[in-house]
Amino acid sequence: MSPAEHNAAPSQQLRIQLLGPARIRRGEHDLGPTMKYRRTLALLAYLAIENRAAHSREHLADLLWPQLPADAGKANLRQVLGNLGHLLSTAGVRSPGLQVTRHSVALDQHPALWIDVHLLDAAPVQICRKCIGSQCSLNPDERSLTDGLGQELLAGFSLPGCEAFAEWLDRQRSFFRQRSIDALHRLADCSLEAGRMDDALDLGRRLETLDPLDELNQRRLMRAYAQHGLRERALRQFETFASLMQRELGVPPDTETALLQKSIAEGTLRAARADERPLASAPSQHHPGTDEYRSLAVLCCECIAPCADPEDGVLHHRNLRRDVIECLTAYGGHAVSAPGQSLIAYFGWPVARDSAPADAVRAALALHRRFGAQAQVRIGLHWGRTISGETPDELGELSETASQLRLLALGGDTVISEHMTAVTGERFSYQPLNATHSGAVYRVTGITPSPVSADRSIMLGRGAEMTHLLAHWSETKAGNGRTVVISGEAGIGKSTLLAHFFRHALSNGGALRAFICRPELRLSPLAPLGGMIEERSGIGPDDPRAARRQKLLDYLQREWPDKVGTAFPLIVDLIDCDGEAMHNKEALFRLLIEMFNDLSSQQPVVLALEDAHWADATTLELIDRLALARLPIMTLVATREELPVRGHVSQASCIRLGPLDDGLAHTLLQALPATAALDAQARDELIRRAGGIPLYLHELATLAGERGHDGAFEDIPYTLQAVLRERIDRIGADAHVLRAAAVLGQRFEIDILAEALGNHADLSPALERLEHNQLLVAEGDGNYRFTHALIRDAAYQSMTRVRRTALHLRVATVLTAVFPGVAEKRPEVVAWQATSGGDLRQGLFWWDKAGRLAARRQAATDAVAHYRNALQIAESHPELTSTATTMALMFDLGDALILSEGFGSLTARKLMERALDIAVRSDDSTGRFMALARLYQSDSSHCEHARGLETAQLLHDSATNNSERMFALFALGNSNFWRGNFATSRDALVRLHQLAERAPATERNWFGGRSWHGGDDVAVTGQSFLGLTLWFLGEQTEATSTLANARRLGAACGNEHSHCFALSFSALFERFRGNPTGAERYARMVRSLAERYGFTLWIGVGTLIEAWAQVHQGALAGSALEQGSATVHEAYRGGGVTVLSICAEAQLAMGHPQQALTLIERALLTAEELAEQYYVAELLRLRAEALLLIHGDKQCATARAWLDQALELASRQHAQPLIERILANQQRLNCNDAQGRLQDAHDAIADAG
Structure with missing residues (x-):
């Protein structure tokens, strides 16, 4: 089967990797643990490699069990074949490729099997065909071949006592080693020619570990470093190789290598320009000409080395400049020339990195270390947000600030802005300098120990994961090593989980060895190991070579005295600043396995590899080899990307951290x-x-x-900008799709996105890639959403205003022209797009439409927001509309505010005062009536009853149509009711009912607005008030039927606010009647309906009356009374008398007459202040009742006076039910007086006798 056929096999095929440590996987599942016997792997490897013929059972038994009798060997072979067959079987194919007969066994090629060594059966030219542009002809997603290249066949595997198998394995290892070398050469040449320097360096370093004396590969590495902009690394590569040649062979490098070194030193072989090669860290699809907002760290440096001879000075300056650029590039900087002898480097361009500000400071410190002795080094550092396009800092403001800071630096100093210190945090130490016009500035004095983030002390929602880790820790302490891969996106909590586990392990006698990976070291083999050794040896960044070596030697003598002679020459290259080659990888790996084995025999060990997504291939190979050695250590690998790491690490348990709920x-x-x-x-x-x-x-x-x-809540913290931007930059050309989607919002439809982009090509591949990168989530039916709101915000904010505006306008046009159905259903979307796109006339039209649609749906909060947006445009751009239209918007917004905040909305009142002023100035009688009507409602809700009655009469006298007359009659009925003029109120409300019965629904609104939702339905509200008025007048039967009619009309009118009105008044009616069961039923109904639509007032009324009813039925509901009272007061400022009287009645029912009396006194004072007389007679009666409960007969005279006062008021109001209650109280009081006088007489007679 050809390589292409292998690559075309199903995704669930069995993948067998024999190069390096053996791995057998199906999808993401490691099948290694299902292999019962070591000889299963041996048989699999033998059959896979020797696949040109069938093999007799006798031969295989003798090969694998040479010391056993033939029958015993065959019996064992049957068991191993059974295990192998089970291992190879899939859901649809039983033992694919495995051909077993009574006499022979073979493993044929099969589409369900992928075996890496089969790819090396072909010649190198077939493995790596010529590249097309910069795209390798190998499948870029298929990394298994190149990962295994250079590694030993069945690394670390052996069968003791099987000499024939061992000889066969040695021959195959030699064969595949040479085939690997040939393929690596071919791949490395291909990568170098295509400008893929990262790949060329990675492949070249692998070749170097296989054959350090391969001069062809050494030249390739030198070219790759030089063309990557790492000139000094290229020259060090030559020096290291020349020393090795002299030491091992006693000869210098050949002439071609020496000439290459000379051309690099003289600058003849230079780094490829950005337009000649892809940048090391940038996606190949990056378009630097696209203007976008970006946060950058900017370093401006000046290195001046005095020289007497001008010609020598020019050459020295040129070489120094190249070395400085190489140093900046090594830390991720993009260096460009600046005026004079300065250089500017941008960190975070063209690809963002969350470590960019810290990398810039580290680069500055490195420049001082490397060049401070030979030149005067002055550096300025600044951080900020700018527009990047063809250049990183198009406006030049950040660059200018960094340059000014550089001028403040004395020789050997780095001066840093306050903005820069804010993003680098506590990772470096600073000394404050005198402030400048740009703000506070500081001098960088060094690196501080890594601070422990404060939020790492808080860990929530990771109990299951922590339990999982602790179980593995228990196994490790029992002598069974474990490997765990912890994956999740940046910020998900991997470091926090590790920190908590580390504390547990260390507090229980464990030892911790941590490897920290960094992006700038991803091309340096075993750099994380070197960093760990430097930390434990006390090696500082400024230590010279001799001091570094001595500290390493001291560390080894202290910790590993029996291994110093072997360990020092193998480890020294890892910490030697002049050493780049690793000349004996296998010996180093064997040493490290021994050292970890010795350490684990003394105490349980945790080996942590943090940020493994930046790990070099050799470090991952080391982790895998340690796991395969079955040492009693627990290896934790933390990474953002699970699959690439799991491809390198065998037999790992996986924990994927998800977001918190x-x-x-x-x-x-x-x-x-x-x-x-x-x-x-x-x-x-x-x-x-x-x-x-x-x-x-x-x-x-x-x-x-x-x-x-x-x-x-609109901004993105600077600490997150780079994290989010890095994720966006990684997707290359797909970023323009993501940004366009961000303009559509958190959720979007693929069809609308395609039209907005003006690209009718299939967007599915791009969206699938964005989903794969966990930036989008597919919701089905062509709908997508961003995984996080912040990702959408970051993509949106990265665009310039011009680009955003153009996209918004395009989307608005697409919605109205291509998707009119969407526009009609969601006019607020069109409104936002048009407004953001600068088409304010269309924005005004669609915001108004959105407000009306929301109001019809009783979505009060949405209606307020939409009308506010429309009114803001109309008032700030009066040329777009008329005064009448602006006033209509004000009325609609006022109505929506009343729906949302209640009748007492102060915001609505202020708005109506403005509308009235406009109407008077423009002599608009209709507008004046509409504004007055709404101001009347505000007065009524604030219990301004005297002023409200005057306004009601004014409205009645100026009404010109039925709609206005109905509202005026309602206003007269309403004001007279609250003032206790029940007969006058009844007359107005009856006349209202007569008009409303004949009026169409569109006219039965309170305020005469331009659409039916202008207010409540007066047929409903008028009947509701009339029902209560009739009860006070003693017309019980009529009151009951009238309120039933109000409820019927409320349910049928489609105005849910009016429906709540009718239900609330029905609950009040049952309360007046003393029927707690009925009151509770209607209260619950109104609260349920009001909560569905967000009507604050009716939620409060329902809560309050329901609590009253529960109290009267024997349940305690004090907290509900308080909650309902507060809610009603917030929405309806004039509800004081009603609320206080309900609470007072509840307190009496609960047996708390003193609390009730206090509330009654407050209610009477409020009623006097507001001229609200409708319930005063009942409050006076309750006052007398509470007084008698507190003091008994001692206050009979006072109670009688209050009852007389109540009776006089109720009689004047013709409030028959209140009159009957008062008379009953008086009768009980008189009866009690007569009984008291009779008892006094009996007492007197007894005393006389």
Whole structure:
């Protein structure tokens, strides 16, 4: 089978890798643990390689069990074949490729099997055909071949006592080693020619470990370093190779190698320009000409080396400049020339990195270390947000600031801006300098020990993962080594989980060895191991070579005295600043396995590889070899990308960390001091934007705590900008699709996106790649959403205003022209797109339409938002509309505010005062009536009953049509009811009912608005008030039927606010009647309906009356009374008398007459202040009743006076039910007086006798 046929095999095929440590996988599942016998692997390898013929059972038994009798060997072979057959079987194919007969066994090629060594059966030219452009002809997603190249066949595997098998294995190892070398040469040449320098260096370093004296490969490495911009590394590569040649062979490198070295030193072989080769860290599809916002760290340096001879000075300056550029490039900087002898380097361009600011500071310190002795080095560092396009800093403002800071630096200093210190945090030490016009500045004094992030002390929602790790730790302590891969996106909490586990392990006698991977070291083999050794040896970054070697020697003599002679020459290259080659990898690996074995015999060991997505291939190979050695150590691998790492690490258990749910996110927020002052709504918004990522949540909370509510929820903290931007930069050309999707919002449809891009080609491949990179989630039916709100925000904010505006306008046009159905259903989307696109006339039209649609749906909060947007455009751009239209928007917004906030909305009142002023100035009588009507409603809700009655009469006198007359009659009925003029109220409400019965539904609104949703339906509200009025007048039967009619009309009119009105008044009616069962039924109905639509007032009324009813039925509901009272007061400022009387009645029912009396006194004072007389007679009666309950007969005279006062008022109001209650109280009081006088007489007689 050809390589192409192998690559075309199904994704669930069995993948057998024999190069390097053997791995057998199906999909993501490691099948290694299902292999019962070591000889199963031996048989599999033998059959896979010797696949040109069948092999007799006798031969295989003798090969694998030479010391056993033939029958015993065949019996064992049957068991191993059974295990192998089970291993190879898939759901659809039984033992694919395995041909077993009574006499022979063979393993044929089969589409369900992929075996890496079969690819090396072909010649190198067939393995790596010529590249087309920069795209390798090998499948770029198929890395198994190149990962295995250079590794030993069945690395670390042997069968003791099987000499024939051992000889066969040695021959095959030699064969495949040479085939690997040939293929690596071919691949390395291909990568070098295509400009893929990262691949060329990786492949060349692998070849170097196989044959350090391969001069052809040494020249290739030198060229790759030089063309990668790493000139000094290229020259060091030559020096190291020349020393090795002299030491091993006693000869210098040949002439061609020496000439190459000379051309590199003289600059003849230079680094390829950006337009000649792809940048090391940039996606090949990057388009630097696209303007976009980007956060950059900018370093401006000046290295001046005095020289007496001008010609020598020019050459020296040129060489020094090249060396400085190489140093900056090594730390991820993009260096460009600056005026004079300065250089500017940009960190975070063309691909963002969250470590960019820290990398810039490290680069500055490295420049001082390397060149401070030979030149005067002055450096300025700054960080900020700029527009990048064809150049990193198009406006030049960041570059200019860094240059100014460089001028402040004395020789040997690095001066850093306050902005830069804010993003580098506590990783470096600083000394404050005098402030400048640009703000505070500091001098960098060094690197500080890595601080432990404060939020790592907080770990939530990882109990299962921690339990998993502790179980593996127990196994490790029992002598069974474990490897665990912990994966998840940046900020998900991998480091926090590791920190908590490390504390547990160390506190229980464990030892920790941590390898830290860094992006700038991903091409340096075993750099994480070298960093760990440097830390344990006390080697500092400024230590010279001799001191570094001595500290390493001291460390080895202290910790490993029996291995110093062997260990020092193998390890020294890892910490030697002049050493680049690793000349004996296998010997080093054997040493490290021995050292970890010795350490684990003394105490349990945790080996951690952090940020493994930046690990070099050799480090991953070392981790795998340690795992295969079955040492009693626990290896933890933390990575952002699980699959690439798992491809290198055998037999690993996997833990994938997902986002926190909203409940845990709330708990985490409560534990953060920064959120103490934030309200619940602000916290909910933080949780929505963070999407369950702890780091996002922590940084958003910190920013919100610093800024409060002023823009904190729109910005992205600088600590997250680079993390998010790095994810976007990694997707290359697909970023323009992601940005266009961001313009559509958090969720979008693929059809609309395609039209917006003006590209009718299939977007599915790009969207699938974005989904694969965990930036989008497919929701089905062509709908997608961003995985996190912050990713959408970062993509959106990275675009320039011009680009965003053009896309918004395009989307608005697409929605109205191509997708009119979407526009009609979601006009607010069109409105936002048009407004953001600068078409304010269309924005005004669609915001108005969105407000009306939301109001019809009773979505009060949405209606307020949409009308506000429309009114803002109309008032800021009066040329776009007429005064009448602006006033209509004000009325609609006022109505929506009343729906949302209640009748007492102060915002609505202020808006109506403005509308009335406009109507008077423009002599608009209709507008004046509409504004007055709404102001009347505000007066009524605030119990301005005297002024309200005057306004009601004015409205009645100026009404010109039925709609206005109906509202005026309602206003007269309403004001007279609250003032206790029940007969007058009844007359107005009856006349209203007569008009409303004949009026169409579109006219039966309170305020005469331009659309039916202008207010409540007066047929419903008028009947509701009339029902209560009739009860007070003693017309019980009529009251009951009238309220039933109000409920019927409310349910049928389609206005849910009016329906709530009718249900609330029905609940009040049952309360007046003293029927708690009926009151509770209607209260629950109104609360349920009001909660569905967000009607604050009716939620409060329902809660309050339901609590009243429960109290009268024997249940305690004090907290509900308080809650309902507060809600009603917030929405309806004039509800004081009603609320206080309900609470007073409840307190009496609960047996708390003193609390009731206090509430009654407050209610009477409120009624006197507001001239609200409708319930005063009942309050006076309740006052007398409470007084008697508290003091008994001692206050009979006072109670009688209050009852007389109540009776006089109720009689004047013709309030028959109240009159009957008062008379009953008086009768009981008189009866009690007569009984008291009779008892006094009996007492007197007894005393006389």
